[in-house]
Amino acid sequence: MSDTAITLLEAVNLALARALEEDADVLLLGEDIGTNGGVFRATAGLQERFGERRVIDTPLAETMIAGLSVGMATQGLRPVAEIQFMGFIFPAFEHLVAHAARMRHRTRSRLTCPLVLRAPFGGGIHAPEHHSESTEALLAHIPGLKVVVPSSPARAYGLLLGAIRSDDPVVFLEPKRIYRATKTLVEDDGRALPLDTCFTLREGHDVTLVSWGAMVSETLSAADRLADAGISCEVIDVATLNPIDHATLLASVAKTGRCVIIHEAPRHGGLGAEIAASLAEQAAGELKAPPKRVTGHDTIMPYYRNELLYLPDTDDIVAAVHELMEYAG
Known part of the structure; x- marks a missing residue:
């Protein structure tokens, strides 16, 4: 059990650390996620702990982040990519919709695409334009693409581990308005929650x-x-x-x-x-x-x-x- 209660944001960090520790094929990539720990600090401390080959700072290029993640995932790795805000996810759609979601079907299950694309979403934090979108319905309409949204620290921890362990692509949308809203005890036991259950x-x-x-x-x-x-x-x-x-x-x-x-x-x-x-x-x-x-x-x-x-x-x-x-x- 955690020594203290943690926020949803800290639960995301805890799950990422657990996944990196347990599986050498898991790696993180995204803009400013390494040295700075991400715009909301969801990945704070992880590059220092796991190194630059496991927590990778990328250029400001969402298309590249998504395309690189598809390539990594089809070749045996389990990338967890971060898009800084959901409003910036649209350049990644080509790879998510045309490639990641279709990979298992296209190759008759010869290849799978076990990637996770994380993105903070939703309003309520006084953000500028393109930083407060809630366009989850666009993603949920795509066959082959799982879309997951946590609503508490415990579910953020368990659902993110379930997403990382999934053999198919998952978009993991994090409601930033409640990133730090509440704290609850979360047991760092490595238990994943199912991705098909209310x-x-x-x-x-x-x-x-x-x-x-x-x-x-x-x-x-x-x-x-x-x-x-x-x-x-x-x-x-x-x-x-x-x-x-x-x-x-x-x-x-x-x-x-x-x-x-x-x-x-x-x-x-x-x-x-x-x-x-x-x-x-x-x-x-x-x-x-x-x-x-x-x-x-x-x-x-x-x-x-x-x-x-x-x-x-x-x-x-x-x-x-x-x-x-x-x-x-």
Whole structure:
């Protein structure tokens, strides 16, 4: 057990150190990750500990980082690449979509592509343009590409180890708004968490609240407030956005009959729509009301003076639940 409670950011560092220590094929690469320890210091101290051949500072070239990672992964290494912010991930799409995600299929499993691409994402830290995007739906749409989002230090540790040990490519999105928000005890035991499972954080019987990443915090806060009002909420952290564990979601909605999906990404084409459609198709008989979404707006994330107006909050979630509870059909 760690001597002290750690943040989500420190849990990422702890998992990376564990992976580097246990497997000589694991290496890290990215802009400023070595000498400076990364823009958020997620890799602080790792180059000093494991050397420049295992923790590699790269040029400012996301296309090269992704392409190099694909080449390394197909030749037996397990690269963990960092893109400084999700808004800079687009130059890497060619390699992620056209090569990494297709490698197993293209070679009939002769080659696999065990790479991890880490990227901080989401708003709420007063960042400039291109630093606050939540475009996870673009990535989750790609067959062959796993997309994982932790929402706590313990899940960051276990999910990142699971991603590094996966034989297929994983995009690991780290919600930077909660990098240092809370501290919890995390046991450095090397145990990975599965990449195909939702996590039920709270049991309930009136309504299912579904979220991931930073918005899990507001979702849990809403559940507390609603409990005071006599409404029992089941809270589910999706965690892996591709593939989604629909079985857990369906089982929960079969029990509660109502569902609110919460994410900070824009509403149009977001993962909330995919989850709502799946519930409508497969759980129509159990639903007491149509699934409801609480999301960000269909606009570019505004600059810091207005970003809190963009992000959903606890009040928005509570209001949506009350609307569902009053739904009469």
